[in-house]
Amino acid sequence: MASGNPFFDDMQSKPEVIDLTQNEDIVDCESVDGPIQPAIKPNVTVSSNVRELLECPVCLNAMYPPIHQCSNGHTLCSGCKPRVHNRCPTCRHELGNIRCLALEKVAASLELPCTYQSFGCIGVYPYYSKLKHESQCSYRPYSCPYAGSECTVIGDIPHLVAHLKDDHKVDMHNGCTFNHRYVKSNPHEVENATWMLTVFSCFGQYFCLHFEAFQLGISPVYIAFLRFMGDDNEAKNYSYSLEVGGNGRKMIWQGVPRSIRDSHRKVRDSFDGLLIQRNMALFFSGGDRKELKLRVTGRIWREQ
Ligand SMILES: [Zn+2]
Ligand SMILES: [Zn+2]
Ligand SMILES: [Zn+2]
Ligand SMILES: [Zn+2]
Secondary structure (H helix, E strand, O other): OOOOOHHHHHOOOOOEEOOOOOOOOOOOHHHOOOOOOOOOOHHHHHOHHHHHHOEOOOOOOEOOOOOEEOOOOOEEOOOOHHHOOOEOOOOOOEOOOEEOHHHHHHHHHOEEEOHHHHHOOOOEEEHHHHHHHHHHOOOOOEEOOOOOOOOOOEEOHHHHHHHHHHOOOOEEEEOOEEEEEEEEOOHHHOOOOEOOOEEEEEOOEEEEEEEEEEEEOOEEEEEEEEEEOOOHHHHOOEEEEEEEEEOOEEEEEEEOOEEOOOOHHHHHHOOOOEEEEHHHHHHHHOOOOOOEEEEEEEEEEEOO
16 A cells, blocks of 8 residues: 555545444345356366367467468467567468468357356357357456455455455445445545445445545546446346535435446446535535535435
């Protein structure tokens, strides 16, 4: 963690929880199903040698048509071909423009398990449609939803929840209502502050509450929004509301949590949350505009 950088320092300020007594809708959060280990189909082991043949010697990715070869028969993927300056990377001979139709046909006859087998996908796909499936496979791992860090951890939801708890030390809360206070002693220093993420467990699911300041044009604004730890089609089953106010005024946001498949930045930049101008935020904070003291209350519910 870089010290002296206000951005990272800000991530350490935790929102203050003032009331969590209204947990009437808690559902056991331990009941999230773990991945099912699928049986490996016998034809898969037979084809593993062929799979090695289909690995590009340069980028080591699986090759897709057109697959190229040199006059000595060494193969190369079409992505790497323009980068090797017409020299075979294996034997250094001139590459020319020879396609390896035999290997392309062998590939077409292959059926391979989804790459995310270990995450629970039991699908087996023809070689050429495997990539398309994998780009949408519901078992594909999620990226860590923690904002503002370069975290590269991926995994299924139970894994990421444990990671958020253990490695990012996020606040975990049971229940579907919340009441947080976000405090910053010098709000004029805030340019891209991110407060500690809060993770809620309710309805047997996990939700991430983000709150941060960012620069919109020339003026700083605050945004609060919720992300769902799961896929988009499931996120749509939930709604949430956020309220912030003070001095007799109140702003209310109602929204649908976004899947963590959508990056934190993407959600923020589409303003899909409760946006508070700094002037308004300072007004809500009361006092002499020297301190940011926002009380954000909210609720998550399941749509019928
Ligand atoms: Zn390649
Ligand atoms: Zn060659
Ligand atoms: Zn899959
Ligand atoms: Zn992480």
